[in-house]
Amino acid sequence: MMLRRAHLRAASRRAAALAAALRSRLLLRVFLPLRSGRTARLRYAAVLDGHTVNLHAELPGTVRLPDRAELVLKRGRQRYESPARIYEDPEGRLLMDAVLLLGAEVGGAPVTAGRGQIRLRLITGRRTRQVPLLLVDLPVPYEGPTKPMTASGVTGQRHRIGRSVTGNARVVTADARPGAEVVKVHITHAGIAVDFRVLGARLDDPHAEFLASGRRLRQPVAAGEDGIIRVEVPLEDMEPRRTRPEHWDVAVCGASGARLRLGRRLHDVRNPLRVFAMRTTVIAPPGRRPLLVQPRYTSAGNLRVTCTPMPEAG
Numbered sequence: 013m014m015l016r017r018a019h020l021r022a023a024s025r026r027a028a029a030l031a032a033a034l035r036s037r038l039l040l041r042v043f044l045p046l047r048s049g050r051t052a053r054l055r056y057a058a059v060l061d062g063h064t065v066n067l068h069a070e071l072p073g074t075v076r077l078p079d080r081a082e083l084v085l086k087r088g089r090q091r092y093e094s095p096a097r098i099y100e101d102p103e104g105r106l107l108m109d110a111v112l113l114l115g116a117e118v119g120g121a122p123v124t125a126g127r128g129q130i131r132l133r134l135i136t137g138r139r140t141r142q143v144p145l146l147l148v149d150l151p152v153p154y155e156g157p158t159k160p161m162t163a164s165g166v167t168g169q170r171h172r173i174g175r176s177v178t179g180n181a182r183v184v185t186a187d188a189r190p191g192a193e194v195v196k197v198h199i200t201h202a203g204i205a206v207d208f209r210v211l212g213a214r215l216d217d218p219h220a221e222f223l224a225s226g227r228r229l230r231q232p233v234a235a236g237e238d239g240i241i242r243v244e245v246p247l248e249d250m251e252p253r254r255t256r257p258e259h260w261d262v263a264v265c266g267a268s269g270a271r272l273r274l275g276r277r278l279h280d281v282r283n284p285l286r287v288f289a290m291r292t293t294v295i296a297p298p299g300r301r302p303l304l305v306q307p308r309y310t311s312a313g314n315l316r317v318t319c320t321p322m323p324e325a326g
Contacts (some may be wrong), residue, residue, distance in 0.1 A: 050074070051146040052108060052132055052183055057173045062161035063120065063280065065112040065173070069132070069204060069238030071098070075106055078134040083110045083141070085121050085183065087128040092121035096132060101305055108132060112245045114183065115167045127174070146168055147173065147181040163188065165278040168211030190262045192272040197239060197307045199293050203246040204307070204317060206262060208274050209239050215266030220274075222250065222317075224258045233264065247305065248297040250319050257320040274315040284309050291325045294322070 052075075056068040067083070081096040094191035112130070113120025122129075132143045150173070163170045167186025175181055190213035193231065198205040210218075220243035222229040229250070234245045241264070252258040264275040281287040292306040304320040 026046055028314075029210070041143055042179075045049065051144045051179075052057070053146045053148065057181060058160065059114075059173060059183075060161065062164035063114045063118055063166065064123075065114060065130075065172060067108070067110045067145070070110045071106040071108060071132075071143065075134065075141075075143065076136070078136045078141075079104060080135050081108065082133050083112050084131045084133050085112060085123075085128050087123065087126060093133070094121075094124065098134070103233060104179045114171050115164055115169060115296075116166050120162070123169070123171075123183070124183050125185055125187045128185070128251070129176075130181050130183060132303045139321045144247070145181040147175040148179065150175070159282055161278070163278050165193075165303055166253050168193070168278060190272060191272045191277060194274050194276050197241070197315070198291065198303060198326075199249075199295070199307065201295055201297065203244055203248075204250075204305070205207075205244040206239050206315065207236075207242050208264070210241065210264060213270065213272065215264060215270055215272075217267040218264055221263050221265055221271075223261045223263065224250075227253075227258075246297070247295055247303065247319075248300050250317070251297065251300055251303060252319055252321055255321055258316040260319065262315050262317070273314045275312070276309055277313040284313060285311065 046283060050072060051091040053068040054067060056066065058066055078098055079099060081098045083096050083281050085092040085094070094110065096108055098106060099109050100113045101107055114123050127311055132145060132167040134141045134143060139213045139232045153290070159323045167222055168191065170188070172184050173181060174184040184269035188211040191211050192208050194229050195207040195209060195212055218233055220231045222231065222245050229245055231243050231245050233241050235241050241266075243262070250258070263271050264274065265271045276284060276288060288309050290307045292304055294302055295305050297304045304322060306318045306320075308316055308318070
């Protein structure tokens with residue numbers, strides 16, 4: 013049965029790759045020549061920081077420099093406008109630079125899961141002209157210490173640049189994946205406090221759990237402003253029972269049994285272990301032996317707190 017499912021998945025991937033190749037061939041050989049004089053061709057299109065669409069395009073030769081321009085994002089009956097800059101390069105070509113912010117929470121277009129078409133509106137006096145934005149080449153992930161953000165760090169929504177069969181650029185939005193995103197970790201001599209946000213899920217009567225091998229600490233949570241939730245745990249409760257380190261994971265749980273691991277996943281760095289590294293702190297809980305406390309993130313992005321007895325105290 014498992015082998016059959018693997019064959020079906022492989023066949024599905026091959027069919028999807030073939031369909032994409034045929035679609036690109038149709039676009040390049042048919043629609044691009046037919047539409048090249050009536051559309052603005054995108055030279056750059058990408059979603060940065062998870063919710064900012066950056067566009068750069070060359071306008072067709074039939075267009076003259078307008079008085080002003082704006083991007084129009086159309087989703088069903090809803091429209092959202094954003095300013096665009098049109099200018100002439102040294103070779104006399106008209107170019108466009110524009111930024112489109114997605115998500116009402118960040119002051120941008122209110123978007124939900126689905127597809128939205130992007131067009132360029134040119135305004136000169138009382139005359140208005142709409143120009144489609146033609147996307148010939150899909151964005152290619154770049155190399156380096158950072159990577160494209162796959163989701164908004166504020167809303168958790170996932171946005172990407174896509175295109176229709178005829179090549180029109182569009183924004184494709186998906187709902188946030190369920191997760192608990194860490195905002196900040198506080199360490200004091202009394203204990204640890206973690207601020208986090210729950211995205212893509214709803215938890216009734218939530219509480220947090222600190223989990224180590226064979227140990228479970230249930231802690232209440234407190235809701236604050238802007239959807240920030242805080243959980244605190246005394247360090248004396250996390251003291252290792254033996255001389256070796258104990259590794260604590262943190263999860264937020266709902267009354268229905270739903271469980272979300274706390275971590276940092278909405279970022280653009282390729283090496284979170286190094287970039288988000290937190291210093292090791294020596295803590296002496298009242299009446300207890302000193303501890304080495306090191307919060308860190310695993311390769312999967314989960315928050316983990318390692319508590320180690322001081323060697324001198326062992």
